[in-house]
Amino acid sequence: MDTVQQLQxxxxxxxxxxxxxxxxxxMVHCPSDAEDIMQQTAAxxxxxxxxxxxxxxxxxWGISIARFRIxxxxxxxxxxxxxxxxxxYQHIIDTMDMERICRTxxxxxxxxxxxxxxLNESDSRMLQMHYGGGVSYxxxxxxxxxxxxxxxxxxxxxxxxxxxxxxxxxxLWEAGAYE
Amino acid sequence: MSDRTEYDFTELVLLLIQGDIDREQIAVLESLLRSxxxxxxxxxxxxxxxxxxSSQVSAEMDTINGGxxxxxxxxxxxxxxxxxxxxxxxxxxxxxTHVDLRTDIPRWKFNKSSLISVLVSIAAMFFFAVMxxxxxxxxxxxxxxxxxxxxxxxxxSNPPLRQGMRLTDRSVSHVxxxxxxxxxxxxxxxVIIEGPAEFxxxxxxxxxxxxxxxxxxxxxxxxxxxxxxxxxxVIDLGTEFGVDMNTNGTMELHVxxxxxxxxxxxxxxxxxxxxxxGFAKRIYGRTHAISSIPCDEKLFVNDIDSKDGYVxxxxxxxxxxxxxxxxxGYHPNPVLGKLDLLTGRRTGFLHTGxxxxxxxxxxxASFPFIDGVFIPNRGDGQIVTSTGLRFEQCPxxxxxxxxxxxxxxxxxxxxxxxxxxxxxxxxxxxxxxMLLHANSGITYDLSAxxxxxxxxxxxxxxxxxxxxxxxxxxxxxxxAEALIQSPDTGTVEFYILVxxxxxxKVPTMSIRKHSTPGTVHIPLSPQDRFLSLxxxxxxxxxxxxxxxxxxxxxILEE
Numbered sequence: 001m002d003t004v005q006q007l008q009x010x011x012x013x014x015x016x017x018x019x020x021x022x023x024x025x026x027m028v029h030c031p032s033d034a035e036d037i038m039q040q041t042a043a044x045x046x047x048x049x050x051x052x053x054x055x056x057x058x059x060x061w062g063i064s065i066a067r068f069r070i071x072x073x074x075x076x077x078x079x080x081x082x083x084x085x086x087x088x089y090q091h092i093i094d095t096m097d098m099e100r101i102c103r104t105x106x107x108x109x110x111x112x113x114x115x116x117x118x119l120n121e122s123d124s125r126m127l128q129m130h131y132g133g134g135v136s137y138x139x140x141x142x143x144x145x146x147x148x149x150x151x152x153x154x155x156x157x158x159x160x161x162x163x164x165x166x167x168x169x170x171x172l173w174e175a176g177a178y179e
Numbered sequence: 180m181s182d183r184t185e186y187d188f189t190e191l192v193l194l195l196i197q198g199d200i201d202r203e204q205i206a207v208l209e210s211l212l213r214s215x216x217x218x219x220x221x222x223x224x225x226x227x228x229x230x231x232x233s234s235q236v237s238a239e240m241d242t243i244n245g246g247x248x249x250x251x252x253x254x255x256x257x258x259x260x261x262x263x264x265x266x267x268x269x270x271x272x273x274x275x276t277h278v279d280l281r282t283d284i285p286r287w288k289f290n291k292s293s294l295i296s297v298l299v300s301i302a303a304m305f306f307f308a309v310m311x312x313x314x315x316x317x318x319x320x321x322x323x324x325x326x327x328x329x330x331x332x333x334x335x336s337n338p339p340l341r342q343g344m345r346l347t348d349r350s351v352s353h354v355x356x357x358x359x360x361x362x363x364x365x366x367x368x369x370v371i372i373e374g375p376a377e378f379x380x381x382x383x384x385x386x387x388x389x390x391x392x393x394x395x396x397x398x399x400x401x402x403x404x405x406x407x408x409x410x411x412x413v414i415d416l417g418t419e420f421g422v423d424m425n426t427n428g429t430m431e432l433h434v435x436x437x438x439x440x441x442x443x444x445x446x447x448x449x450x451x452x453x454x455x456x457g458f459a460k461r462i463y464g465r466t467h468a469i470s471s472i473p474c475d476e477k478l479f480v481n482d483i484d485s486k487d488g489y490v491x492x493x494x495x496x497x498x499x500x501x502x503x504x505x506x507x508g509y510h511p512n513p514v515l516g517k518l519d520l521l522t523g524r525r526t527g528f529l530h531t532g533x534x535x536x537x538x539x540x541x542x543x544a545s546f547p548f549i550d551g552v553f554i555p556n557r558g559d560g561q562i563v564t565s566t567g568l569r570f571e572q573c574p575x576x577x578x579x580x581x582x583x584x585x586x587x588x589x590x591x592x593x594x595x596x597x598x599x600x601x602x603x604x605x606x607x608x609x610x611x612x613m614l615l616h617a618n619s620g621i622t623y624d625l626s627a628x629x630x631x632x633x634x635x636x637x638x639x640x641x642x643x644x645x646x647x648x649x650x651x652x653x654x655x656x657x658x659a660e661a662l663i664q665s666p667d668t669g670t671v672e673f674y675i676l677v678x679x680x681x682x683x684k685v686p687t688m689s690i691r692k693h694s695t696p697g698t699v700h701i702p703l704s705p706q707d708r709f710l711s712l713x714x715x716x717x718x719x720x721x722x723x724x725x726x727x728x729x730x731x732x733x734i735l736e737e
Contacts, residue, residue: 018230018231021230022223022226022227022230025226025229026222026226029196029198030196030198031196031229031233081198082200082201082202082205084205084208085209088209088212091212091219092222092223095219095220095223096219096223101223101227108227109235112228112231113235114544115544116235116236118524118543118544120505120545128236131236132236136197138197138199148199152193152194152199155193156190156193157547157631159189159193159228160185160186161544161547161627162228163224163225163228164627165542168544168550168565169542169544171565171567172542172567
């Protein structure tokens with residue numbers, strides 16, 4: 001690959017990484033495994049970039065490369081993990097509006113940033129422990145002397161709060177009513 | 180998706196991501212994904228948020244240096260653990276050496292006296308076994324089930340009761356040293372006991388209360404349920420009632436629903452009375468005299484839920500003032516303060532004036548039950564919810580406000596004494612209060628509240644409202660500032676909106692006309708999403724337009 005192609009790949013990949021990652025995570029659920037598959041996919045995309053047709057959909061191309069790795073992963077992990085049924089995965093794929101996701105991705109990220117700042121200290125710390133430190137819910141429960149069920153309830157509340165906040169913020173931005 | 184379903188769905192997705200989901204839960208998740216129209220979209224939005232959180236929170240963590248946060252300490256401990264934990268050596272199978280576990284066992288030395296001892300012991304054991312097998316032992320008959328408890332501590336002599344345990348009518352009393360316990364009798368009468376209390380189950384329809392408080396909920400099929408005490412007996416006729424038995428022998432009966440028969444006295448001087456809902460009686464232990472007393476529903480805990488830690492006393496209601504500063508409405512919120520109308524955040528500042536430009540609706544993201552706050556003014560096309568619903572009938576106002584909604588009873592006013600806000604001299608100063616100085620508005624998110632208190636319906640909003648007594652006192656003061664004497668001063672309107680629609684407009688209140696405090700009660704339905712409380716100046720003058728809400732509550736039902 002020459003330098004121009006490399007720069008082209010980096011530009012395309014940077015714009016689409018989150019979307020391909022979302023697709024993979026929605027199909028395998030485990031964040032660490034999704035990251036592994038993402039890296040494998042990225043490596044494969046880099047190697048096969050000369051086969052990519054300029055002007056075509058880079059995200060769709062990346063997803064098609066990821067798809068086989070996902071099927072392979074599920075086949076090998078099915079004894080150790082629970083997965084959804086195939087028809088449910090297909091339903092999720094059919095629902096996935098990549099164009100809308102691309103279009104709103106930056107706005108959602110900005111909205112989330114604002115919403116995170118408004119969380120109280122305790123909730124922020126919980127998120128930091130999990131997302132920043134990679135500590136599982138079970139370990140958080142043990143560390144804080146709480147039940148795992150209790151931690152799930154707290155995390156569910158926090159995620160719902162953030163999800164609602166993002167929705168509210170986007171709606172207001174759309175209505176031009178939020179300053 | 181309904182609020183409850185959305186909550187459960189999020190929890191299932193988190194379980195899925197964490198790898199903690201079980202077969203039953205995954206089946207539920209699949210069912211939701213198949214049947215709920217927006218479940219798949221919600222699933223993807225949650226995952227998208229998960230990815231973004233991983234990116235944003237990690238980035239934030241990278242900029243944190245030093246500090247001794249609990250999280251840092253925890254990570255350091257984990258890292259240290261990894262470094263110092265001894266290495267585990269795994270031997271390949273061929274390196275295991277065979278260990279002979281046989282040991283020398285001394286031969287038992289036999290003699291006559293030891294043989295006799297053994298034979299006697301065996302005979303005694305045999306005799307005991309026969310005794311246990313054939314002699315009748317009264318274990319009692321099962322009459323009730325132990326359902327639930329919150330913070331229950333049992334006296335040492337009693338084994339702790341566990342949820343689901345069956346209870347018998349054997350002649351042993353139970354002593355609840357503190358906390359709350361719920362028992363369901365086999366006739367379907369339910370009893371909540373508040374410690375300290377001692378009680379005994381006499382049958383599937385009778386309870387002896389030696390001391391303590393109990394609250395009984397008796398359905399029609401359990402009519403005739405009896406609570407005995409030293410002072411008297413309560414026979415239920417299909418009701419809810421509370422009994423408070425004091426250690427000095429005095430008993431109180433408070434009937435909240437239906438009716439009961441109260442029997443007091445011994446064989447020669449027994450008296451019986453019917454006691455109906457809303458009435459209460461006290462029996463004096465020594466004399467068996469019965470007197471009427473006020474019925475107080477708040478004396479008794481009538482529902483407990485160990486899953487969420489709820490202990491409901493009296494009517495199930497949530498304090499809306501505590502929600503203004505982030506409380507959940509159930510637990511007392513020690514954090515008093517103000518909600519800033521300009522930013523939607525908690526503030527300590529008290530400032531006033533007109534903003535340079537309209538600030539619009541401020542979403543309050545940090546307090547889960549508050550949707551947003553605003554300064555109402557028709558000219559700004561007043562939006563009253565985060566979904567963009569408008570208050571079409573919003574009047575023209577000054578567009579000025581004291582820039583916050585306050586929950587503090589004492590407010591300082593420059594040049595004057597601190598005011599204590601209360602609607603009357605009898606106000607319970609420990610109860611929640613909100614000052615909505617015109618022009619201000621606050622919107623509550625009823626959906627969020629329903630999600631949090633899943634299992635309950637929000638059936639009504641209720642509040643007392645009016646001017647604080649301190650303002651009237653000011654009027655009486657001959658030295659009162661000219662400002663407060665102005666006819667334009669102290670007139671305010673109070674609107675209550677549900678989903679942007681006016682449900683109640685309280686007639687304009689005026690200090691000069693000595694408007695008296697009032698009460699509003701607004702029924703709510705499961706479809707109602709937002710509740711907005713708004714104060715407006717009625718005449719483009721907001722001086723001393725102090726609208727105070729006391730006991731603003733949301734009423735819940737199961």
